Amino acid sequence: AQTVTQSQPEMSVQEAETVTLSCTYDTSENNYYLFWYKQPPSRQMILVIRQEAYKQQNATENRFSVNFQKAAKSFSLKISDSQLGDTAMYFCAFINTDKLIFGTGTRLQVFP
């Protein structure tokens, strides 16, 4: 069975600092996508960053970057220069052909 595990229920970081959210997954597939989604208090899920499994290069989107370790099945999210607006739930997710599976989420609080 495919699973996604986020072992940090809550994290906090000071504004302008860097924080890393962890995610591991389990699959026997070789071709798949991984995602980080953000859910602010408004409840709207927003895609933060996407990684294709066949690409070795780690994805980067402005202040957000990932550390993708395919052999270890690890997909962590690094947020640099944290901002108050980054306060949200963050979900790691996995998809191969059709099924989109999520982790349990990490609640991130950014303090001024």
Place this chain on the structure above:
Amino acid sequence: DVKVTQSSRYLVKRTGEKVFLECVQDMDHENMFWYRQDPGLGLRLIYFSYDVKMKEKGDIPEGYSVSREKKERFSLILESASTNQTSMYLCASSLLGTGRMNTEAFFGQGTRLTVV
């Protein structure tokens, strides 16, 4: 601008009622999903559909059914609502398969259902 629209943001229903949650997407996506979100449990997949009239059970289908008569619309049905179905329900859609460049899922704004 891509859009997934859920028919209600908040809903209160009585135990035993039949409840319909509607979701419409305007992106011509093949895949559509229904999740429920509960604190500490993340998003759990109830059902998904990869084509009109096709459906697949997710991880927690018990007590739910779905309908996909048209490509753009995916309905979640609670045949007889119970208090343990009080939750946030999220609908999403995406293009089919990993061969597509744009395989991300787009979400509706969620329906917070309370069963009393």
